[in-house]
Each structure stands twice: as structure tokens, then as C-alpha cells.
Amino acid sequence: MSTTSTTLTRPTDSRRWIGLAVLVLAVSLVAIDATVLSLALPSISETLHPSGTQLLWIGDSYSFVLAGLLVSMGALSDRIGRKKLLLLGSTAFGAASLLAAYAPGPGWLIMARALLGVAGATIMPSTLSLIRSLFPDDRERATAIGIWGAGATAGAALGPLVGGVLLEHFWWGSVFLLNLPVLALLLVLGAWLLPESKDPNPGSWDVLSVVLSLAGVIGVVYAIKEAAAGHLGHWYVPAAFVLGAAALTAFVHRQLRLPTPLLDVRLFRNPRFTAAALGSLTALIGLSGVIFFMSQYLQLVRGYAPLAAGIAELPAFAGAVVGGLLTARLARSAGARATLTGGLLAMGAGIALLGWVHEDSGYLLLGIAFLAVGTAEGVVYTLAADLVLTAAPADKAGAASAVSETAYELGTALGIALVGSVVTSIYAGTLAVPAGTDPAVAAQAKESIGGAVEAAGALPPQLGEQLLAGARDAFVHGMNIAAVLAAALLLASAGAAYYLLRRR
Template structure:
């Protein structure tokens, strides 16, 4: 591929950022739509989690395959096909008449989204050959990603205040049309000139492994480790991933170069990427529920309340490259994770009454932390491979992102639900049917209270709100401890990483870090 002019490069970047905003907007608007969606379709608490989770699970399971498809068939072609399919699937999601069909439609969205995410980063890797310019481009890509996360709640909140819940998915359609037009004009086509054969067993093993493990984690948090389905999914998922790993070491043309994971720096970057998103998306998920169910805010008010996190993340993403060059990649990633952990810790003091100042402090810390760590880890991952394999490397980065988001919702959401049920103390005189509904979730508790006498209803609402806030406090404490541990670990796993990676000499997994020029000290 011939080098693009500066104007063409940045115009192409704009179309890529617009494309990835589809994925982010779809994920964030769903959080605000859950209350009205729950009222309309009456899903169970498990179905609510699946509505939120299945999109990320399917997307994560297919990213490796989709990244290789872009390397093989052309990244622009795969991107445009994915954007078209995503828009059409959004129509089906918006008009889903039942929880089961909504879950199915969200799964199809995940399939389409898997073709978009790795294509954007891999194209950036190919058109921005200067390492400083590439880091800036990824910072812009990250900032637009977080801006899309901010636009989702705002657009979704405005729509939900005036229209039915399905309208939040229709906003994908005009964005899809705009992406198709801009990308078709500005994007160059690129592919691996010698991709080798596509290994179908590897494709199947990667899908089964990723989805199996994530399903097991989600269900373990909700039903416990002893559940038969959890154990079966865990065994199948882990076995598939082990078989996938071993197969990649024997293939001449593997889906991913697993040798990269032998390097502590590469593994640390992927892990840091996943944990940063875990903290951000998981926190936004349960704070959206808190603001609507406990504080009684409208979806639009909740969306506006989350805007500071996205603004802080955008500013941090734009500054991340410069800070990494000044302080080292290890310090910036560790600092970002540490700030995210502090943001979660702040929520331990969340009161039942109001509490937005506490929420605001938490969102600002987590937003800055995610912006710093995500930008630097994404650049680190895609800089480790030649341009011809950029799709596969991007798939690894995006898999970490999507798994982090899915785990944030699944683990923190399931932990939150379990703690809510354990701490809920219902008033005497409540019927068994109402009590069962109240214990299922705070959403069903408020629905049950609406049919009760005023005094008893007020007691149920107060009990549910108190239990939910207490669950938020404990969940934040546990999640913050996990992120803090990874922040400390990042200082060791990422030390010695070059501040700038030469585009013509990507990091070789067999080369010790100290032999590279420009390594962090």
C-alpha cells in the first residue's frame, strides 16, 4: 500500500473513529434502557444480564477470527460489510418483541460488531507508519471511543424521555449510513499479501474457548461454582483455549502468534487493557442503575451525570502518548489503573440519600484512569507485530477490551445482585409473591412496590434502596482491590518497554527488552 497524504490519513482516521463509535454507543445506551426495557418486556434478572452481556460475549468470541478475516480478505471490505450488518441488526434489536428475541438480536449485533473493531485499529496500524503519529492517532481513536460512550447516554436519555426503549438502537442506522459514505471514499484497502490458509479448527476452538470461559465466569458469579452448567462451561472453555494455544504453536500460519504472550510486556499490556475497561464499563453499568432506581432520575439525567467520566477520559487519552514518552509506558499504565482503583474505592462512601458528589468524584478518577491506560496499552499491543498481521494483533487488543467490558458487567453486575439479595431486609406483612419479586432485583422490587399500599410500598422501596447502595459499596471495594493489584503488577510486567516502537522493526517476542533502543529505564 502506497503512503497516504497527511490529509488522507487523518480523513481516514475520522471514518474509523466514526465506525467504532457505533460499537460504543450501542453498549452504553443499553444501560440506560434497562429500566424501561424491563417494564415493557418483563425479563428476569438473569435475562437482563444476558441482554447486557451476550453482545460482548459473541463479539469477544469472534474478534480473533474477524481480525484474521480482515488480514486475509481486505480490512476495508470487512469493515464496510460489518457496518452494514450492524445497522440492519440494530433494526431487528429495536423491534424485538420478547426478552428471548432481544437476546438473539443482540447476539447478531455482536457478530457484526466483531468485524468492525479489529479493522479500525489494524487500518490505523497500516496507514500511520510514524510511531509518534501512530500514538497520537490511537489517542484520538481512544478519545472518540470515550466520546461515543458519552454520546450514547445523552442520545439514549433524550430518546427514552420521548420514545419507546427500542428507539435507542435506531440511532445506529444514520451513523451506519454516514460511515459507509465516508469510509468508502477515504479508506485505502490493505491486506496480508501472503496470509496462508485459514485454519477452521482454530476458528472453532477460539470461539468455543472464549465464550465458554466468559459464560462460566458470569454464571459462577450468579449461581455459584457448584452449578453443573458452570463447571461444564468452564471445563469446555478452558480445554478449547488450551487446544487452541497448542495448535497455534504448530501451525505455519496461526490465527495469532502466541509467542507474543511469552513476553511479560505484551501480556501485561493486554491484561492492563482488559482491567481498565473492566473498571470503567462495570462501574458505569451499576451507577446507571443507582441513579435511575435509587435516585429516581430520568435516563437523560443519568446520561448527563455520566458525562464527566467521558470528558475526563477523552482529555486523558489525548495526553497519554506525551506522558508515556516523558514518564514511560509502565508508569502511565500503572497510574491509570491506580486512578481507576481509587475511583472505585470512593464509592465505598456512597450514601443512600443523593450521593452525586461521591459519584462524580468516582467517575472523574475512573475516566482519567481508563483514558490513560487504554490508549497506551492499545498502542503497545498493535506495535508488536508487522503491518501484515495488524488485524490479528488488533483482534487481541479488542478481545481484551470486549472481555473486560463483558466481565465488568457480568462479574460486578452479578456480584452486585448477589450482595443485594443477601442484605435486603423486607418489612413484615409482605406477601410471598411480592417478596420474591423484591428479592430478584431492585427493578422488580420497585415494580412490586407500585402495586402495594402506600405505607408498605414506601418501606419496600426504602429497604431495596438501602440494600442496593450497600451492595454498590461492597462491590466497589472488591473491584477496586482487584484493579489496584493489577496496577502494582503493571509496574513490573511493563518495565523496560520502549517508549517508541519503530514501525519497520516491531517488537520481537524472542528479543530481550534490554537490547531494544529507547527502552524505558
Template sequence: MTDTVKHESHIGGVRRSGRWLALAVLVLAVLLVAVDATVLGLATPFLSEDLKPSGTQLLWIGDVYSFVIAGLLVSMGSLGDRIGRKKLLLTGAVAFGAVSVLNAYATSPEMMIVARALLGVAGATLMPSTLALIRNLFHDPRERSLAIGIWGAMASAGAAVGPVVGGFLLEHFWWGSVFLINLPVMAVLVVVGVKLIPESKNPDPGPWDVASVGLSLVGVIGVVYAVKELAAEGPTFGAALAAALGIGGLAGFVRRQLTLPTPLLDMRLFRNRGFSAAVTADLLTILGLSGLVFFLSQFFQLVQGRQPLEAGLAELPAAVGAVTAGLVAGSVARRYSVRSVVAGGLGAIGLALAALTAIGQSTGYPLLGVSLLVVGVGAGFAFTVTADVILSTVPKEQAGAASAVSETAYELGAALGIALLGSIVTGVYRGFAAPAGIPADTAAAAHDSLGGAVEASAGLAPAQADALVTAAQDAFVDGLRIASGAGAAVLLVTAVAAWFLLKGQKLADGVEH
């Protein structure tokens, strides 16, 4: 009998409270990853000023973390099923903290990109382990729904805490300090997690297939890179080569999984309509949201002139909505239906993004605040219920692999969203006409990024500087409006698809044995 089974054989007293204490430690890992993702957007203007990345390098800094984590999640989820999810989680937490230091002290755009990629390797060990351990800790489906709600709420709380804490640090210290806040969280996770988290793994896992790991990594990164290149540069030989490698890698991965006696990822999971629909909804939702989120911090600071802490507080309604909705999502889905909660949540996000197509440089905060609140509520409902569906449709032994598929959809959506919607913003932005009389080298620096334009204007006469910054800000907002419209379209189509694909899907009620 495994430690997990023994742990779960007692459902009252200390054992029962032990489950919730273990959950409290697990969500620290989620907090770690969420905080890291959100502080980067806030630090971008400062990082741009110091490291002077090009517009393309800036996008790479933003999304290379997601590229790597998306490519490795399935492999790491499967590795956790084999060697032990607790062991993988704690190892990943130590690595995540160590690489955060490397991010904080990066001295060039290239070093920052490499540091973000290494952080992706460490991050890939954390997320599937947390969800899989929840699946094995909580056998009562209603308790598990609440646990997943708390897990999701903590991710949203991290998204809120990140900008506020990051804003405070950016006003008092240098930009690298925002990455160092990972260290105390990681330390608590490791020290307390050693004692409180029970180990769990697949009792009969089979070998970890290294060839499958390589194929999944090449496949995911190849496809995402091809989409990114296509969006930024149009059809090129590099994009075609990356697409061919990516599609070939994914096809080889699927074919290999179907022939292995113990595959890295059991492709039969996708035969379950609820599982497939939930994974697809997650991917498209994040795709529609992530490009907007990446650029919103820049909008608050570089267009509306808010200080970092104020910009962080301005994004707070999204997290408040997500935390609140996440905690009640399971009970609402049982009372009404899975498809109404998921489709309703996605539809609400789509409408909020559509409202943001009306924003301008002088847009008052009420429109922005209400839109962010609606986005948060919609995401809290949709993501919590889809995570519950994904976990409850697979056997406990495959919880790591299933969690990894869920997280891969999330990260792949983030990478594609920043690549596609981010490229829309960047493409529209670079098309602005520099005012007459601006030196060519200054105009070139201004066209790289909005942060570059603000910095380049410092050497100009006041009238010229104002004209250049205004033209750059107008172009950035134009791009943001178009990206919001594209994101709204993706979300509304996904909401309609979820309504049909999740028909008849229910959250479990009976206690598992």
C-alpha cells in the same frame, strides 16, 4: 505494491490529509460500538418494565454481546488480515445497523438476548479492523500515538454521547429508539468509507482455519459462561461442564496455532513482555470497571430518582476525563515513561472506585462526579498507551490479529466484570428482607431486580410501597459498594503489576519504512 503501501509512499500534501480523513471515518465505527454499549445501561429500567426479564436474563442481555464479541474477535481480526480490513469493516457496519433494528423491536427477553448476540457477531468485525487500519495508515510512531489517542477519545466520546442522546430519546420515545441511533452513523461510515479508507491486508496470509475459529469460540464462551454460572449459582454441574469445554477449547486452540504453518493467531506475539503486559492490564482494568458502569445508570435513575437525560449527563465527567487524557497520553508517556503513565492511570481508577464504597442513596453529586472524572482520566491514559504498545510491538502484517487480541482482552474483561461484579450486586440485592405484609408474588418480583421492585410496588398501599422500594434500594446500594471495593482491589493490584511488567517499555520514535 498494495494500495496501503502506495498510499503511504506519499507523506505530504493530499496523501497526508487523506490519512486523517480516513481516520475520521474509522472512528465512526468506534463511536457506533461505544454508543451501543452505553445506551443499554440507561435503557435497562425501561426495558425491564416492558419485557419483564428475570435478574439472570437481565445480566444476559447486558453481557451476551461481550461474550460473543470476545469469542469471535481473534477470528475476525485474522479474517480481516486475509480478505481485507476495509471490506470486513464495511460489511460489519452494514450488519451492525441491520441487527440494531432487531434489538429495537425485540418483544421478549429471549429475543433481546438473541439480538444482542447477533450484534456481537457484527461488532466483532468492526473493532480490530479500525485499529489495524490505523496501524497501516500511520507509519510515523508519534502520528500513530495521536491517531490512537483520537481513536480512544472517540470511544470515550461515544460513551458520553450515548447516555445523553439516549436519555433524550427515552424521555420522548420508547426504549427501542436508543438502538436506532446506530443507523445514521452506520450509513455515513459506509458511504464515506467506501471512498476514503484504503484497503489493506496481509500480502501472504495463508488460509483461514475454520477449526481454529470453532475452538476459540467454544473456549472463550465456555470459560466466561462457567465463571458467570459459578458467580451466580455456586458450583453446579453446568458450570463444571462449561469450564471443561472452555479450557479444552482454549488448550486445543493454542496447540493448533503452534502447529499450523499460517496460524489464526501467532502465539509468538506473547513472548514480547510489553505486548503480554499491556493485554493483561487491559483485561483486568475492564474487569474491575465494567460491573460498576453497568449498574451506575440504574443507581442514578432507580435509587436517586434522576430522569434518563439527567442520569446521562451525570456520567459525562468520565468521558470528558478520558477524551482529554487520551489525546495527550502518547506525549506524556514519551516524556516520562510507559509504566508510570499506565500504572498511574490504573492506580487513579482504583482510588476512585475505593471512594465509591462510601456512596449511599443520598450521596451528593460532587463525590460521584469527581470519582467519575478521575476514572475517565485514568482510563484515558492507561488504555491509549497500552493500545500503542500492543500495536507498535508487532509487524504491520499481523496488525489485525494483534488488534483483535487487544479487543478480546477488553471484551473478555467486560464479560467477566459484569458476570463477577454484577453477580455480587445481584447476590447482595436478592438477600434483602421484604417488609412484613408484602404479598409473596410481589416480593418475588421485587427480588428479581430493582426495576422489578419499583414496578411491583405500584400495586401496594403507599406506606407498603415506600417500605418495599426503600428496602430494595438499600440492598442494591450495599451490593454496589461491595462491587466497587472489589473493583478497586483489582485495579490497584493491576497498577502494581503494570509498574513491574512494563519496566523499560518505550513507545517508538523513528519513522517506519
């Protein structure tokens, strides 16, 4: 028995790599679920009639809850066993998928997505920490993390294509039912192939720390989201921020006092650890923001069918796979500092291209932007995961893995919340509603571009066309500004990574 980590079974070489395939399947499923809904948003708008705010919550409640619980669930996996928690979480993920598929209204769908986030939080930390148990050799582990990272980033990029294929033939709930056969395969193969491992001296699982981390993440992110949407003047926005910030501060102080903390916040004193977490966070903000607004742009502005829109975003998926697989080689030849900084710069440049996209822009510009964003994100996230995992002691692999995946999911949530709120706010502020439009119809059109498409159908043809033209112009304008702001964030993150990873 190891003094740092208890591993109850040691699989053979062939079973280790097949076990890695099971872990990649798990993380890809969770990543796909974060973005698969993007192409279904127009269909959900037509069927469930959510408000603009509800539509944003349908998109990001999953990632908010997942991000808030990842550290807690990562620490729990160190205590009860990583394989056990992975299999329990997979079962719960299937049950929540059924609830989401048949949600009768927007409130039910938001709740189901939040429950999916709870289940997803039990899956993600176990996948990366089990890799450490399966591959103790540094070089093999770097390759394995590269494959795992390709699965995670490709899953996020593949989500729209999967959604497009399903929506071409079925109703929007089918994007959740897809999870069930994949989860059944995961449960069978995972129980057979994966080793069990956990911290031999885990200590107690501090419930107050769990509550503080969840309340802090959700409170701060909610406040940022509402402020970006132009609701800063409402009292509850600063109140949510103050309460969230206070909860996070109390969480940090509590971790410093506990003999066995839920998260060893001292890890952030390591500049490699901090640079990796920051890079992962900002990369996912960029990727999820691009997927959120480009999926609507392709369908509601360009008129693409869901499947065609998913195919149009395919370069991002291909780039994510290639980037993840090349990361270990790039890091060995150029060094972690140059690779992480270069990846963030390339991603920022790719997103900046979307600031010059118009309603009739050629696909070449879009394809180049998708390819650059996907490839760079694959490199950044895979390298960040490796840096985070190797900076932590082996017996804290679950909690350290959770930091990387919290950055992943928090980035996904913030990308939808911040970028989506900027697009929505600018869209509502610049949409010129034709004179003579009924006030109720005008209000519906200002909620979202999906609402404008629906409202135009109830107007006389000439008036409807004027409303649609104005809605497309306003949406593209908001998308352009949001892309430039997201690109600036990536460039600032590249500068921070370059500074933090300097030789000391």
C-alpha cells in the same frame, strides 16, 4: 508493494486524517452500543419483563460474542482486506440494530444483541489495523491512536448520556435505531476515504480455531458469571468452565502448530504485549461495571430521569476524551511503565470512592469518581492499544489489534457479568421483604431493583414504601462491595503492569 503489508492506495495527508475520523466514528459507535443500553434497563424491565438473569444477558451478550470473535475476525481482516471487512460488518451491524429495536421479548433482544456482537467483531479490528496503514510514521501513529483511543473510551462513557437523551423522548428501541444514520455515513465515507490493506501471505483461515476461541471465551466467562451470581452449586457451571478452559487450551496448542496461526500466541512472551492486554482488560472491567451499577443507582435509588442520569455521568466521558488525547505526551515524558501503572492506580482509586457512596451522598463525590475513572481509563486503553500494535509485525496488524479489542470487549462483558452478578447476589441476599408481602411479589422484588420498583407499585402505599426503602438499601450495599472488589482488581493489575514493564 511492501514486503510486510499490501496497501492498495495511499491517501494524501488531508484524506488520511479524514479517514482517521471515519475510523473513530466506527469504533465510537461499537463502544457506545456496549453501554448505551444501561439507562434503558429499567424501561426494558417494565416493557419486556425479563428475569434478573435475562437482564444481565441483555446487557452482556453483545460483548460476550464480540470478545469471542474478535481474534477470528482480526485474522480474517488480514486475509480478505481490512476495509472490505469493515464495510461488510457495518452493513450487518445496521441490520442487527433494526432487529434489536423491535425485539418483542427478552429472548429476541438477547439474540439481537448477540448478532450485533458478531457484526461488531468485524468492525473493531479493522479500525486499529487501518491506522497502521494510514500512519506509518511512529509519532503520527501515536497521535492517531490517541485520537482513536479517545473515541473508543469516550464512546463507552458517552453511551449512557446518548441513551438518556433518547429515552427522554422515545421508547427504549430508539437507542438501536440511532445506529442507522451513523452507519450510512460510515459506509459512504469509508468507501471513499479508506485505503485497502491486507497480509500478502495470509494462509488459510482455520475454522476449527474460530470455533475453539468462541467456545472457550464464552464457556469460561459464562461460568465465572454464574459462579459470581451464586450458582456454583449447579452442575452446569463447573462443566461450562471445564469445557471452556479445554477449548482455550486446545486453541493455544493449535496456534502453536499451525504454520499461519489465527493468533500468534507467542506474542504474549513479550512482556509489553502482555502488560498492555492485561491493563486494557481490567480497565474495561472497572469502567463497564461502574456504568452498569451507577446507571441503576442514579435512576432507581436517587430517582433521576434517564437524561439527568446520563448528564450526571458526563465527567466520565469528558475525562475519557482528555485522557486519550494526553496519552502520547504522558508516555513520552514519563515512560510507558509509569503511565500505564499510574493510570491503573488512579482508576482503582476512583472506583474505590464509590464504595462509600450512600443513597443521599452529594454529587461532588460521584463527579470526582466519574472523572477519575474516565480519565484513567482513557489513558490506560489508549496506551495499551499502542503497545499491542507496535509489538506485532505489520502484516499481522489485524490479529494483534484484535487482541487489544478482545481485551476491551471481554473486559466490558466481564465488568457487567462479574460486577453485575456481585451486586445482584448481595442485593437478593440482603433485601428484607416486609412481612405480609405476597410470595410471588417478594420473588419479583428479589430478582432486581427494577423488579422491586415494579412490585412496589402493586402493593398498598405503606407496604410499597417499606419494600422500596429496603430495596434501595440492599442495592447500595451490593454496589459498595462490588466497587471495593473492582478497585482491588485494578490495584492488582497496576502491580502486574509495573512488574512486567520493568527494564530487562
